[in-house]
Amino acid sequence: MASFEITPAFKGFATAQDFLNSAGTLHFKISKAAISTGGLVFRISDETFIFTLSFQNSSLVLQRNSTVSILTLDEFTDTAMLGIFVIWTFDKLVLYCLQDDKTKVTEVETVPCAPPASLLNWARRENLIPNIEYDTEESFRKKVCSCLQTIQTKIDETNGAITPFWNYQYSGSAIANRKPKKETEVQPIIQCLLSDQLLLSSIEIIPEYKTGVGTLDFIFVANIRNKGISKICAEFKNAHSKDLGHGLLHQLPKYMRNKGSTYGFYCVLNYKCEWFNKPALKGNADLALVLVKNQHTSSDPLQRNIRIIIYNLGKQKTASKR
Structure with a gap:
């Protein structure tokens, strides 16, 4: 029987879908x-799968099925916070700790592993349960997070689902070149992918919302019980954009403060593949590590409330080429 447990401190920040992705990153300070x-x-x-992170004997313990990775912390002091980075791919588990310098x-290699279809279907059904209003802003954030994560799920389900995210140049009937679309060109695609489940969830999505400090990609609006309307900001940015770091550390926090939003999402579109060689970083895990390190070193308290989601929009390698 499917089950999901998470520490109360992470409720709303992380969802079951986070840990059902074959590759992902979790970052927190503690x-x-x-x-x-x-x-x-x-x-x-x-019955056939387990993925868990726990604290045992003053160490971090990450387990996926029969593979266990342990990070001891004897070298670190009690005088400063630790930055913890948990990274996993379909064949690797990584635990990373940062304190000052x-x-x-x-890092532990694993047998290539993906969650079973039964768990994936369970998480998907849970996300489609209708909502009228939300008990807390955290439950609203959790629902928005789950909906944003389904974008990658839908892309992965169909090999050709990345096609709308690329611009194509033709020579006759043959494709001569492919270029990633600009963020503004992607907005209608994102809205289409989200619209039905947001409707079921009683969340209004407003694209290109005008604020006093510029144009925000999306704002999500829902009703919180006994509190009223709440807004969550989201910005989409290409991974190869020269403004990638600025968008995370400065632009999105400004939008959030301008609209009185407690929570925000920074959604990164990564096109790197054999068609496109940017950014220079190897993959989503490396990209996520760079971004969350920036968050870790930022003094802006809003960074704790910004969740980074990275979408892989490049051509996928076949299993024989990995």
């Missing part, structure tokens, strides 16, 4: 003392 108390961070499982990494 004190060494808090890790020493032990406890579960997340666990998702059914000190770092420690443990």
Whole structure:
């Protein structure tokens, strides 16, 4: 039977779908003392699959099925917060700890692994349960996060689903060149992919929302019980954009403050593949690590409320070429 547990501190920030992706990244700040108390961070499982992160014996313990990765923290002090980065791919588990200029990494290779269809279908059905209003802003954020994550799920389900995200140049009937679309060209595609499930969830999506500091890609609006209307900001940015870091550290926080939004999403469109060689970073995991390190070193308290989601829009390698 499918089950999902997560520490209360992460509710709204991370969803079941996060941990059902074959590749992903989780970042958080925590004190060494808090890790020493032990406890579960997340666990998702059914009869044939388990993926979990916990604190045991003052260490980080990451497990996927029979593979376990452990990061001990003896080298770190109690005087400053730890930046924890959890990274996984279909064949690797990585734990990374940062404190000031000190770092420690443990990496374990695994048998290539993907969650079973039963868990994926369960998470999808959970996301389609209709909502009228939300008990808290955190539950609203969780629903928006789940909806945004389904974009990649839909792309992965169909090999040709990346086609609308690219501009094509033809020589006769043959494709001569492919170029990633600009962020503004992608907006209608994103809205189409989200519209039905947002309607079921009683969330209004407003594209190109005009603010006092510029144009925001999307704003999500819903009703919070006993509180009224709440807004969540989202910005979409190409991974090869020269403004990628600026958008995360400055532009989106300005939008959030301007609209009084507690939470925001920074959605990165990564086109790197054999058709397009930017950015220089190897893959989504490396890209995510760079971005969350920027968040970790930022003094802006709003960065704690900004969730980064990276979409892989490049041509996928076949299993034989990996």
